[in-house]
Amino acid sequence: MAFAGDSALLCRQIITKNTGLNFLNRGFSVPISPLRFCFNGDKLKGCEVKIGVRAALQSVESVEISKSLEGFSGFDAVTEGELREKGFLGLRKTKxxxxxxxxxSSLEDLERLALGGMNVARLNMCHNSREWHRDVIWKIKKLNVEKGFxxxxxxxxxxxxxxxxxHGAPSSVKAEHGSIWLFTTEKFEGSRPFTLQANYEGFSEGIIVGDELVIDGGMASFEVLEKIGNDLRCKCTDPGLLLPRAKLRFWREGKLVEKNHELPTLSTKDWSDIEFxxxxxxxxxxxxxxxxxxxxxxxxxHLSxxxxxxxxxxxxxxxxxxLHKLEEIVEASDGIMVARGxxxxxxxxxQIPTVQETITHVCRQLNKPVIxxxxxxxxxIEYPTPTRAEVADVxxxxxxxxxxxxxxxxxxxxxxxxxxxxxLRTTSSRMELWSREENRQNGLHQRQLEQSLPDRIAEQICNCAVEMANNLGLDAIFVYTKCGHMASLFSRNRPNPPIFAFTNNESTRMALTLQWGVMPVLVDLSDDIEVNISKTVDLMKTKGMVEEGDVVLVVSDVIPSCETPTVFQSIQVKTIV
Ligand SMILES: Nc1ncnc2c1ncn2[C@@H]1O[C@H](COP(=O)(O)OP(=O)(O)O)[C@@H](O)[C@H]1O
Ligand SMILES: C=C(OP(=O)(O)O)C(=O)O
Ligand SMILES: [K+]
Ligand SMILES: [Mg+2]
Known part of the structure; x- marks a missing residue:
């Protein structure tokens, strides 16, 4: 019992240094179960850090399977099936x-997608009617309830x-080299030869003769020959296809003409879609x-x-x-989509590949999920097999x-x-396996997220706990969370074992569907951490999702509310018996 004497010092080592963990790995020869560190955050409020460490060496007692589990449906059916089939490390982490x-959009198709691993269904409000979208949402909710997705x-x-x-049929029009086209704001029904309607009156504001009009990022290009009111007469310089809703951008001397309009980010239609x-x-x-x-x-x-x-x-x-304001946008939002289209x-x-990597990196540093x-x-869309280049991109x-x-x-x-x-599923799983080894070697140099001591401790606990889970080769991480914050701090470290996030909040469960490596589970949580732990271990056992000999890292952060998430935390390494 090398560390009973100076527990606070050891604890600090574990929190801040690799050496503490190595020490555990090398020098601690008794079974690691259960090892417990308790951080009593109440004391942290006064800023005098007193960290209590308790090391208990008795084995975890087998807990009787509670009857209160009947009717429980908090696991999702797909993760459950995948876990049984492939084990902890076989669970796909990429959402x-x-x-x-x-x-x-049929119920059967949606069910097949859910079974195939869809974590989030996206509805693009550009297309189709309100009723159509409502019907899809209704079907997804029905499947979640009835089929356990x-x-x-x-x-x-x-x-x-x-x-x-x-512009109606035909759905795409070819622009030939040298052909002359009119881009107009005049509204008309159907199609007119060599004429395209722009959706916004001010589309040509600030545009001058000689500018280049690029369609859909290069599907076709035109030179602006003449400005007639707001309309533009243009000559095709690079032939290509003009698709319905093709995007219009102007370039001048090799650079995008920025902000040639003052359209709001959210239009009246967007606000009404948001209400919906x-x-x-x-x-x-x-x-x-x-x-x-x-x-x-x-x-x-507005949402709040x-x-x-x-x-x-x-x-x-x-x-x-x-891109100019990437960090402030990432900071303000709950997550990011790299919308490469x-x-x-x-x-x-x-520039897309490097920009994608930069955005992904900033999101990880600031702890925001990225799609x-x-x-x-x-x-x-057309062929039953992907190109090799597409698989490489994924x-x-x-x-x-x-x-x-x-x-x-x-x-x-x-x-x-x-x-x-x-x-996507098989390519992700394959690449995750490959990068697990790399992951072991190159831990992320984490930027500190928060200033207050309790928040910094939560962050450090998660960073170190992940290092511990990786180094000890643990099977899974269990985290108890109301708002998902601790689960996201774990996810940020991209641990090798999957993160089971037990929450009693349906919104949290749904939000965690997007986070790397997190398997959200809806359960009733009590204020008694021990009760939560034994209850969820029982649950997993009843479902055959953990078995004797599995070793899990258990971190708890549920008391007392979302506003003060770091009041009490404990880390345990627990062998399932
Ligand atoms: N709800 C929908 N109804 C009809 N077509 C849709 C719908 N959602 C997407 N699509 C089609 O799928 C294509 C790809 O979807 P997406 O990338 O979301 O849209 P876009 O290409 O318009 O940015 C769209 O161009 C559109 O043809
Ligand atoms: C995802 C994107 O947005 P949308 O499909 O709505 O244009 C994109 O532009 O890549
Ligand atoms: K959209
Ligand atoms: Mg887009």
Whole structure:
């Protein structure tokens, strides 16, 4: 019992230094179960750190399986099945988002996607009717209740951007080299030859003769020949396809012409879609074309006055302006989407990979979940196999430890949506296995998140506990959390074992569906940590999800409220008996 004498010192070592953990690994020859460190945060309030350490060497007593578990449905059926089949380390950590569209909106299709690993269903409010979206949300909720899935719903705002309006049949038009076209704000029905309608009157504000009009990030390009009022007469310089809702951007001397309009981030339609999202109880609102933190704060304030449920706001990084203010936007939001589709319209394509890596890194440093989106498996909209380059792109996002990957057209309108989802699933699992070894060697140099002592301690506990779980080769991490904060701090460290986050809050459970490596579980939590621990271990045992000999790291942070999350914490390493 080397450390009974100077517990506080040892504890500090464990919290702050690798050496404490190595010491445990090398020098502590008795079985590691149960080892317990208790941090009594009440004392921390006075800023005098007194950390109590208790090391108990008796074995964990087998706990009688409680009858109160009957009717329990807090596990999600897919994780449960995956765990039984593949074991703890086989659980996929990277989360999967599917855009729901006409190709996958039946109850049967949605069930197949849920079974295939969809964690979040995304509804793009650009398309289809309110009733259609309501019907999809209703089906997802029904499946969650009846089939035990844990799929959360995200709505994605249309946002304000300049594009051509849907010009009706034929669905795409070819622009030939040298052909002359009129881009007009005049509204007309149907189609006119060589004429395209812009959706916004001010689309040509500040544009001058000689500027380059780039369609959809390079599908076709035009030179502006003449300005007639707000309309532009242009000559095609790079032939290509003009799709419905094709995006319009102007370039001058090799650079994007920035802010040539003053459209609000949230339009009247977006606000009404947001009201719809609130009333339907969605988990996430993805905000298109966020340019600064104000827009995010505005929506978050609005949500806090409108609903007590916690709806997470995800900022989509898809404009040049948003890149200039990346950190403030990440800080303000609850998560980020790297919206590579529109980003590729705003910045040269060759910059996308490095920008993606930067965004992913900033999100991890600031502890916000990040989704890598768009064209991951684009060719699968039409073909049953992905290109090798697409698989490499998916693997790279997984290797960067993105929290989630997203399908757009592949699931919404593609013929092989489920297959595309399975490509994401298998590619993620494969790459996670590969990077686990790397992970062991290169721990993240964490930026300190918070200033107050209790918050810093929570952070350090999670960082060190993950190091401990990795070094000891533990099977799983159990965390008890009301708001999901501790679970996210664990996730941020991208531990090798999966993180089971037990929460009594449905919004927290749904929000955690997006976080890397977190398996959210809904349970009743009491104020007695020991009761929570034995109850959840029992639960896992009854379900056959843990078995004798499994060793789990248990961290608790539930007392007393979300506002003061770090009042009491304990870490235990527990062998299941
Ligand atoms: N709810 C829907 N109804 C009809 N079509 C949809 C729907 N959602 C998505 N789609 C189709 O899937 C394609 C890809 O989806 P997404 O990437 O979300 O949209 P976009 O390409 O408009 O940015 C869209 O272009 C659209 O054709
Ligand atoms: C995800 C994106 O946004 P949307 O599909 O709404 O254009 C994107 O631009 O990549
Ligand atoms: K959108
Ligand atoms: Mg976009």
């Amino acid at each position: 999967l988002v599917c855009t729901i569209g006409p190709a996958c 844990c799929v959360s719903v995200m709505i994605d705002t249309e946002g304000s951007q300049i594009h051509v309006v849907d 999202g609130i009333s339907e109880g969605v988990g996430f609102i993805a905000m298109s074309f966020v340019n600064d933190a104000d827009a995010v704060n505005h929506l978050k304030n 006055t409108k609903t007590s449920a916690s709806i997470k706001v995800l900022a989509k990084i898809e404009s040049m302006e948003s 529109d980003l590729g319209v705003e910045i040269p394509l060759e 890598v989106a768009s064209q991951l498996l684009e060719s699968m 693997s790279e996002a997984v290797r960067q430890f993105a929290d989630a990957l997203m399908l757009s057209g592949e699931s919404a309108i593609g013929s092989y949506g489920q297959k595309a989802l399975s490509v």
